[in-house]
Amino acid sequence: xxxxxxxxxVTLMSASLVLSACGSKxxxxxxNTATNTTTNETxxxxxxxxxxxxxxxxxLSLRHTQIKETSKVRLKIxxxxxxxxxxxxxxxxxxxxxxxxxxxxxxxxxxxMAAGNPPDIFEVFGGADLNLYVKAGRMLDLTxxxxxxxxxxxxxxxxxxxxxxxxxxxxxxxxxxxxxYNKKLFTEYGLQVPKTFQELLAVADAVKAKGKxxxxxxAKDGWVNGMLWNTVMERHVGIDAFGKLLTGEAKxxxxxxxxxxxxxxxxxxxxxxxxxALGLPYAEQGAQFLKGDAAMVFTGSWDANRFTGxxxxxxxxxxxxxxxxxxxxxxxxxTSINASYSNGFGFSANLTADQVEAVKKFIANxxxxxxxxxxxxxxxxxPSMKLSDMSGVDPLISxxxxxxxxxxxxxxxxxxxxxxxxxxxxxxxxxELIGKVKKPEEVAAKIQASQEKANxxx
Numbered sequence: 221x222x223x224x225x226x227x228x229x230v231t232l233m234s235a236s237l238v239l240s241a242c243g244s245k246x247x248x249x250x251x252n253t254a255t256n257t258t259t260n261e262t263x264x265x266x267x268x269x270x271x272x273x274x275x276x277x278x279x280l281s282l283r284h285t286q287i288k289e290t291s292k293v294r295l296k297i298x299x300x301x302x303x304x305x306x307x308x309x310x311x312x313x314x315x316x317x318x319x320x321x322x323x324x325x326x327x328x329x330x331x332x333m334a335a336g337n338p339p340d341i342f343e344v345f346g347g348a349d350l351n352l353y354v355k356a357g358r359m360l361d362l363t364x365x366x367x368x369x370x371x372x373x374x375x376x377x378x379x380x381x382x383x384x385x386x387x388x389x390x391x392x393x394x395x396x397x398x399x400x401y402n403k404k405l406f407t408e409y410g411l412q413v414p415k416t417f418q419e420l421l422a423v424a425d426a427v428k429a430k431g432k433x434x435x436x437x438x439a440k441d442g443w444v445n446g447m448l449w450n451t452v453m454e455r456h457v458g459i460d461a462f463g464k465l466l467t468g469e470a471k472x473x474x475x476x477x478x479x480x481x482x483x484x485x486x487x488x489x490x491x492x493x494x495x496x497a498l499g500l501p502y503a504e505q506g507a508q509f510l511k512g513d514a515a516m517v518f519t520g521s522w523d524a525n526r527f528t529g530x531x532x533x534x535x536x537x538x539x540x541x542x543x544x545x546x547x548x549x550x551x552x553x554x555t556s557i558n559a560s561y562s563n564g565f566g567f568s569a570n571l572t573a574d575q576v577e578a579v580k581k582f583i584a585n586x587x588x589x590x591x592x593x594x595x596x597x598x599x600x601x602x603p604s605m606k607l608s609d610m611s612g613v614d615p616l617i618s619x620x621x622x623x624x625x626x627x628x629x630x631x632x633x634x635x636x637x638x639x640x641x642x643x644x645x646x647x648x649x650x651x652e653l654i655g656k657v658k659k660p661e662e663v664a665a666k667i668q669a670s671q672e673k674a675n676x677x678x
Contacts, residue, residue, distance in 0.1 A: 442647020
């Protein structure tokens with residue numbers, strides 16, 4: 221789960237958008253054929269000459285967000301796929317652009333979608349983001365492509381990229397969110413993995429009494445705070461309640477929603493989080509955890525790469541994973557887990573016929589068992605495609621997969637359900653709770669006002 225969108229951008233995306241005609245582009249391609257192809261002549265035994273045109277020169281822009289130190293492995297895999305695709309298809313050239321994930325999702329991509337000039341290939345989130353782009357006619361329908369390649373049924377789930385039965389994006393990995401914990405500290409302090417929210421509070425109190433921080437948290441980016449809160453809220457209201465917010469059947473000010481904000485505020489007010497969290501960037505919470513300053517961190521399985529690598533130091537092999545415990549009286553599925561396949565690649569609807577053919581080559585090279593297995597082993601990202609071979613998987617990843625497999629159900633993050641503007645205001649509200657400047661009831665009322673505004677823009 222990640223970030224949001226300003227109300228102005230939502231209004232812009234929701235307006236009627238006119239796509240530029242592609243006929244002139246096809247004419248230009250036809251007119252430029254002579255300059256984009258070369259002719260190879262071969263002479264047969266009977267003296268006749270066969271002319272075999274080489275592939276046309278085709279360029280594809282590809283935007284990714286793998287720019288952080290922790291994403292080097294993921295970037296290398298992408299670069300290898302691009303290099304192979306170029307090598308196997310003379311005349312094909314990819315122009316890679318790497319930018320910050322928040323900038324891509326909240327600013328640049330949304331502005332490009334509104335203007336009608338997105339990159340040819342780009343990272344995109346399924347759910348609410350994708351719905352806006354499909355509604356605006358900006359996304360390439362991939363259904364015939366994945367049917368032609370025979371991979372439509374190979375994915376674990378395409379739900380978040382499927383709208384009205386058509387597929388508009390392909391997830392490159394899955395995730396689950398839960399609590400990673402320091403097994404050494406738990407053993408030293410005589411602690412057990414908590415099964416209920418009250419037991420979790422008791423564990424946090426015991427850790428705090430030893431002078432350690434119960435939960436590492438870096439709250440500078442609003443989406444980070446939404447992870448733990450999302451599960452707390454699901455335990456209280458159930459994931460279906462988030463969908464009812466869009467119809468008005470449920471309100472953020474309902475007692476169960478306010479109770480969810482209240483339990484999150486309890487964690488804040490008990491000083492279970494890192495001091496000065498509001499000033500810390502996301503990467504810092506993992507660093508705090510790996511340094512042993514915090515006993516636990518609630519984050520996604522994408523951080524398992526850090527937690528199993530050299531950065532883990534003495535903690536390597538001594539980190540465990542468990543699902544957030546149940547909350548007494550909650551109306552949600554108390555043994556469920558936030559697990560989904562929402563991060564993926566989308567493709568522009570503006571592509572020419574030649575570019576679409578090149579995209580097919582990229583998809584075939586990226587979305588296969590070899591690359592998915594490599595992503596799992598090297599980058600510790602959960603595969604989005606079904607694997608027949610799970611050998612060599614790191615023990616921590618196996619623990620994550622076990623927790624996922626034993627969950628009673630799984631659900632997608634709230635910001636893939638509610639409108640992006642509402643998701644952004646949730647992030648702000650949680651920061652206000654963390655800063656202890658607003659009470660749960662005040663935060664709920666403010667977000668409900670945002671929800672009503674977003675619902676009115678349908």
